[in-house]
């Protein structure tokens with residue numbers, strides 16, 4: 001079955017048709033800049049533009065950078081505050097004329113990676129992190145997703161949230177070398193490892209493509225791997241969960 005998956009990010013909204021049996025993209029990805037300010041109606045119009053681009057009328061699955069409960073947006077750290085308490089499933093479905101189902105972006109990306117990545121039958125505790133404007137998290141135990149974990153918002157002992165200390169946005173803003181940023185990110189991983197003892201950590205988001213530039217700074221016990229699906233995991237997971 002071919003389903004439209006959409007990944008809503010702080011800087012871009014990306015969609016592609018996905019074969020839900022194989023987890024592969026069918027054709028090219030289509031990307032539109034995230035409207036600024038990223039208010040709910042503007043986001044909905046962008047989703048509609050992506051659906052129109054593919055001349056698509058079926059179900060759509062989206063990853064969204066916030067806590068999502070039954071399609072309702074509950075937080076807004078890297079998006080406009082007016083998104084809070086908006087029923088995204090309802091609004092996006094109304095504007096697009098398609099049935100739209102929205103989930104947390106890290107949850108959908110992690111879901112795709114654990115299904116179609118390097119460890120499809122991983123039964124232990126697996127932690128998936130996306131590194132971008134923020135740090136998103138998805139925790140899996142015996143293949144089951146515990147949604148909306150939001151580990152990027154845990155405070156480090158420096159009084160900063162993990163995502164304010166070592167997201168990709170922080171790396172860019174402070175013009176850090178990969179070595180310097182990698183050391184910071186390693187501290188985040190050490191902290192999360194101490195609390196959750198994951199047996200596998202997978203890194204997604206754009207930064208996963210640069211894994212070899214900071215891999216040597218990571219000194220934790222659990223194996224750490226870049227996501228096999230790279231930054232397409234959000235689109236694929238969205239389509240899977242649609």
Ligand code: BGC
Nearest residue numbers: 065066067077106134135136
């Ligand atoms: C949000 C998360 C999201 C992550 C990655 C964080 O700021 O709170 O919900 O998964 O960014 O986009």
